[in-house]
Amino acid sequence: VLLHAVEAGISTVRVYPSGRSVAIFGDSGARRSLLLSFPIRFREALVGSFADLAGLSTGRECVVESTFQLETETGIRAFRISVLRGLSGVETVVTVIPDLRSVIALDSIGFHPEQTEITRRLLSMQDGLILVSSPAAEGVATTIYAMLRESYRAGSRVVTVEETHRFRNDGYIQLERHEVEKRFGGKWTRLAETLEPDALMIESVSDKKELLDLVHIARRGIPVFCGAQGVNLSRTLETLFSLEVDPFLLVRVVRLVMHQRLVDLLCPECRRAVPAVPSLQLVGENYREKLETMVQEVTFYVRAGCPRCRGTGYSGKMALFDLLPFTPGVQHQIFSDEPLEEKLARIVGENLRSAFPSVEDLLRRGMVTFDDVFPFFR
Structure with a gap:
């Protein structure tokens, strides 16, 4: 059967x-x-x-x-x-x-071209820590697996730890968190010392202590990919830089911090064009001019419902990303004398590779409703 x-x-x-x-x-x-x-x-x-x-x-x-x-x-x-x-x-x-061999690649998870190029360049270094935050755990494992497939080929000793297996990948040592609790007492350092991975993936860290352990593992030369729950990129960075570790060590170890949010994709069979246009009242100043241009050029859609989408009006989900690569410029800014909150705001403002190009592309192609992507315009 x-x-x-x-x-x-x-x-x-x-x-x-x-x-x-x-x-x-x-x-x-x-x-x-x-x-x-x-x-x-x-x-x-x-x-x-x-x-x-x-x-x-x-x-x-x-x-x-x-x-x-x-x-x-x-x-x-x-x-x-x-x-x-x-x-x-x-x-x-x-x-x-599901078997991952033919379904997940870096080009298919929602990066726009600039983000894909940046991520590939950082993955080619094959060291350090990459942190993926999200309001919920959904989709984080997919993103990390896509990065692993990009940078580690057959023969690499890749160890992955998920809350619950949702994917299968040939050649990886795949564990569930309860197995790590039983075999290694929940200690990431013990797991790394015992299994000696070429790369380590942790779907979700539960607290700062776990994240700190992973920073020290990455310091020893083992590439670490991990997920964490966070409301936005700035909050994730605040958590990262509140760890009890020398900031100099932290910026030398961290390669990339990204925040992802999932959006619903409209069913192409039943989506419905609407004559109304989005209100500009609540749109952030940085995006007002772009939205005014789009209002003149774009047809906006709402969901409907049909047998193909089982009445939901949606055909699936897609992740959109805000990326902050830890370039030498970012590393230098970290050591400024500004208060942490002001420092991080300036770093994000000057170095963020935002999801907005992907949002604009989806709207122009009629793949999402404006209401579903409105948070990106604030």
């Missing part, structure tokens, strides 16, 4: 009671289909068979989750299984973990 799901493009397989039967349904995102159906007496055997693939117990009080792999004719495929107790007994959900 699972191998058929992979070949058929099914992303999720569910096993649960349906009337007097136990049904196995497949969900591909666009549609849901019945794969198999058995008399209800076979439910425990079916759930147990799926759990056995992952080496899980299905006892009465058991609610568990794990990842496992199966070998196919085209290679190894990874799955995530959740065994849970529903109202009518034990149920199973198996998710196919």
